[in-house]
Amino acid sequence: MENTKKEEIERWYDEHSDALLKFILMLVKDYQQAEDLTHETFVKAYLSYDLFQQNSSEKTWLFRIAHNVTIDYFRKQKPTSLLKDFLLSKKDQDRLPQEMIELKETSLELYQALGKLKDSHRKVILLRKVQGFSVKDTATILGWSESKVKSAQFRAIPALRKQLVKDGYVYEETV
Amino acid sequence: MKKPFNSYIDDSSLEKLNEELIWKPTRKQKHKQRLLETINQLESAQPVKYKGNLFSIKQNRLLRNVVYCGIALFILSGAFISLAFVSPAMAQVAAKIPYLGQLFKQKPVSDVLYQELEKKGYKTASVGQTYYGGKKELVVSVEGSEKYFNKVREDITDIASKILSKRQYDAYTFKIERMEPYVYTEPNAQEKKIEKIQTDISTELEKHQYKFLLANVSFDSPPRVELEIPNTEKRVEEIKAVIHAVLAENKTENASIKIKKINLKKRDQDGRWGNIVTDVGEDLLGKEKYHVKMVGYSVHPEPQVLIYTSLSISEDNKKFASELEEMINEFLETKEMKNKVKDDSYQVLIYGKGKKKLN
Numbered sequence: 001m002e003n004t005k006k007e008e009i010e011r012w013y014d015e016h017s018d019a020l021l022k023f024i025l026m027l028v029k030d031y032q033q034a035e036d037l038t039h040e041t042f043v044k045a046y047l048s049y050d051l052f053q054q055n056s057s058e059k060t061w062l063f064r065i066a067h068n069v070t071i072d073y074f075r076k077q078k079p080t081s082l083l084k085d086f087l088l089s090k091k092d093q094d095r096l097p098q099e100m101i102e103l104k105e106t107s108l109e110l111y112q113a114l115g116k117l118k119d120s121h122r123k124v125i126l127l128r129k130v131q132g133f134s135v136k137d138t139a140t141i142l143g144w145s146e147s148k149v150k151s152a153q154f155r156a157i158p159a160l161r162k163q164l165v166k167d168g169y170v171y172e173e174t175v
Numbered sequence: 176m177k178k179p180f181n182s183y184i185d186d187s188s189l190e191k192l193n194e195e196l197i198w199k200p201t202r203k204q205k206h207k208q209r210l211l212e213t214i215n216q217l218e219s220a221q222p223v224k225y226k227g228n229l230f231s232i233k234q235n236r237l238l239r240n241v242v243y244c245g246i247a248l249f250i251l252s253g254a255f256i257s258l259a260f261v262s263p264a265m266a267q268v269a270a271k272i273p274y275l276g277q278l279f280k281q282k283p284v285s286d287v288l289y290q291e292l293e294k295k296g297y298k299t300a301s302v303g304q305t306y307y308g309g310k311k312e313l314v315v316s317v318e319g320s321e322k323y324f325n326k327v328r329e330d331i332t333d334i335a336s337k338i339l340s341k342r343q344y345d346a347y348t349f350k351i352e353r354m355e356p357y358v359y360t361e362p363n364a365q366e367k368k369i370e371k372i373q374t375d376i377s378t379e380l381e382k383h384q385y386k387f388l389l390a391n392v393s394f395d396s397p398p399r400v401e402l403e404i405p406n407t408e409k410r411v412e413e414i415k416a417v418i419h420a421v422l423a424e425n426k427t428e429n430a431s432i433k434i435k436k437i438n439l440k441k442r443d444q445d446g447r448w449g450n451i452v453t454d455v456g457e458d459l460l461g462k463e464k465y466h467v468k469m470v471g472y473s474v475h476p477e478p479q480v481l482i483y484t485s486l487s488i489s490e491d492n493k494k495f496a497s498e499l500e501e502m503i504n505e506f507l508e509t510k511e512m513k514n515k516v517k518d519d520s521y522q523v524l525i526y527g528k529g530k531k532k533l534n
Binding site: 004006009010013014017018019021022025035038039042043046047057101102103107110111114125129130131132 | 188189190191192193195196197198199202203206207209210211213214217218395435
């Protein structure tokens with residue numbers, strides 16, 4: 001049984017670790033931390049494997065764990081959060097370390113703009129638009145109601161556009 | 176000056192972001208390895224599970240604590256060696272290499288701390304030793320309100336520091352955290368249905384005196400029943416027919432049935448070696464001077480004790496490893512450990528940096 005569990009976690013890792021890392025990275029904006037939290041997500045999945053009730057897909061379940069793991073991480077960081085936010089936002093301006101993460105030029109603006117959105121807007125865009133989860137699954141992952149997901153999404157896309165304008169990346173239509 | 180953005184912000188540009196952000200395969204692989212090592216550690220720390228405690232829908236308190244802490248727990252693991260006495264052979268071992276002598280007389284440090292805190296009346300939900308990501312921590316989870324946590328935090332930290340220091344366990348850092356009290360939630364309709372099917376399967380199999388170890392039902396797509404049986408039980412088709420009948424009665428005949436045969440001797444061996452490695456690792460992991468990062472074991476094909484150190488490959492370190500191997504062998508041959516080792520033949524493998532063998 002133990003081997004089966006380990007093999008199953010290994011399979012989940014092969015299939016979902018990329019997506020989870022990207023999700024976590026865009027929440028914490030710190031690539032090394034994102035790798036550690038991705039690791040933590042899978043360890044927790046392993047430990048609570050027997051509690052996986054399979055009402056949702058394994059991917060949704062893993063994302064829910066990842067979301068909780070990042071919330072815990074931020075909670076622990078709370079006392080220094082102001083300073084940290086400042087430092088991380090500075091770090092975010094830099095390119096990602098090529099030996100760890102690669103991001104093509106064409107998506108760099110979006111990545112940076114997403115990083116500046118408020119938390120709820122960023123999460124809903126990442127889950128609904130970047131990862132392609134349904135409203136129901138997004139609600140499960142975030143622990144929100146479905147109507148909250150819908151209303152956050154409704155506001156999030158214009159907020160992203162506004163951020164891109166602010167950063168000077170938006171396409172200006174010529175008359 | 177405004178720079179042009181390449182495309183209109185729509186779903187495709189966000190999907191493209193997902194495609195264009197790449198986690199380097201070498202990093203991913205490295206972290207996969209790290210995960211598998213952590214799982215090996217956790218597996219070696221977990222007791223073997225038998226019939227009667229594994230219907231997956233039931234949340235058990237110990238597991239909840241493990242989940243919360245993300246650590247391997249050693250509480251009341253059955254690996255106590257405190258009542259054992261030091262034999263003449265052991266005394267000889269102890270003279271050469273003190274830590275094995277010490278560990279032989281000592282309980283795991285987390286047990287000691289747990290009992291001490293319980294004695295003093297603290298609401299401790301769990302105490303665990305963790306070797307998570309190469310970092311060794313002694314972790315206490317305190318159950319109760321934020322106010323209670325703030326009140327006892329300093330005292331518990333003080334007690335833990337004293338216990339660590341008394342044992343000279345300088346490799347550990349101490350961590351204390353608050354745990355929300357457990358709130359029981361009623362199972363939903365699906366959970367109740369799963370529980371009913373599991374109970375029906377157990378009842379029917381027991382009624383017909385079929386031997387089985389575990390029955391697990393899941394409603395994931397496709398729904399399935401997983402059953403573990405001893406490999407001595409040969410009536411597989413009959414067992415399947417019984418399960419089919421139960422599924423039909425519960426209107427879930429579309430569920431598949433997977434039967435796994437378990438070699439009980441091997442499983443017993445696995446459990447014993449898990450405990451043995453806990454004994455061997457207690458002191459080795461606690462003290463910086465031994466440079467032990469992790470201990471593990473495997474029983475496939477035959478038992479192996481695995482000691483992972485941070486030592487580089489040098490003649491001196493190879494000599495250290497061979498002495499360590501000899502001492503562990505002597506320790507495992509003592510009368511007290513013989514009960515756990517039984518007649519198993521085994522190997523002790525000691526690794527240095529980069530997983531290169533030192534002995």
